[in-house]
């Protein structure tokens with residue numbers, strides 16, 4: 001396999017000239033007029049300009065993103081739990097992932113959990129006040145046996161917990177997308193992860209276009225598309241803006257925002273964490289680029305944002321994954337629920353049809 | 355059988371590693387024998403099972 005060599009960068013993307021304070025103020029005002037008064041989307045140039053506001057202006061950018069979220073989505077915050085129901089041993093080589101069999105990582109492959117285990121995890125999720133439960137499988141795409149397991153689990157989980165059930169099982173064929181939709185899958189997760197122009201440095205076993213194809217199938221068959229990003233993999237500012245515009249094209253209902261949590265043994269294991277204020281900048285830009293999506297706090301937020309986690313909630317985020325992630329742990333659900341209560345943000349299900 | 359003999363972050367003997375698991379990583383190696391654990395992470399907890407020593411670690415988020 002091709003070895004990637006990453007020039008170590010600091011946890012922020014530089015090389016672009018920041019705006020001065022006046023330019024930044026004007027750019028933020030112009031974005032406010034567009035998104036709140038005219039109710040129109042920003043174009044690529046406007047987003048690229050906003051990406052260049054200086055650090056001092058990031059809180060103002062974030063404040064606008066919060067206003068945009070309230071105006072386009074309302075005050076509700078959606079809470080979701082996720083479960084890795086089949087862990088490790090994945091034939092793909094996503095260079096950030098501890099579950100790829102291409103890398104020697106501490107994650108041991110484990111087979112598909114049985115129904116009782118999945119159900120118990122869903123019940124834990126319901127007890128935390130969540131409305132959505134996502135069953136995640138570390139596979140390239142489902143084989144027939146896996147399809148049957150998913151189609152058997154979804155109605156059981158739904159019926160026994162009342163939760164909406166989401167699935168993440170890799171690349172789908174047209175027929176598989178149709179069957180999952182008919183089988184009651186509420187949302188299907190398939191991340192773009194990174195910009196098309198950066199993708200081949202991160203994954204060599206499948207293409208960005210294959211990912212976009214599955215995203216299109218998910219929507220065609222009437223499931224809500226959950227399509228996330230993973231920031232901090234050495235992409236440039238331009239590539240982040242590119243990614244935002246590409247996300248718009250696949251038109252997801254939900255966008256989980258992940259920050260790279262470098263995993264030992266993976267090619268990206270030595271990458272630096274994204275700096276907290278840089279993470280806030282890009283959360284805000286995600287909201288300004290995608291005003292109506294469900295923008296979800298996902299993996300890496302604890303280690304990346306540290307004490308700025310509450311700030312993300314007023315920078316455009318309106319959903320979060322509660323509790324643990326797939327192979328790593330989250331902070332305690334009580335802390336997140338307390339944070340939402342302190343911010344006076346009501347918890348409830350959000351929908352693409354808002 | 356010493357259930358503290360090994361580092362649960364890398365599996366090496368305690369004399370060689372005094373604990374290297376990153377914050378918010380569940381234990382990945384058996385504290386007794388240092389082999390890789392089958393770890394199940396759920397929204398509210400985790401559990402790790404050693405092929406030799408059975409269920410050896412559990413915890414919450």
Ligand code: SF4
Pocket residue numbers: 090091092093094097098099100137138139140170
């Ligand atoms: S397809 Fe998913 S599980 Fe497999 S290596 Fe890529 S990110 Fe990891």
Ligand SMILES: [Zn+2]
Pocket residue numbers: 361362363364365366371372373374375
């Ligand atoms: Zn160690």
Ligand SMILES: [Zn+2]
Pocket residue numbers: 384385386387388389404405406407408
């Ligand atoms: Zn053991």
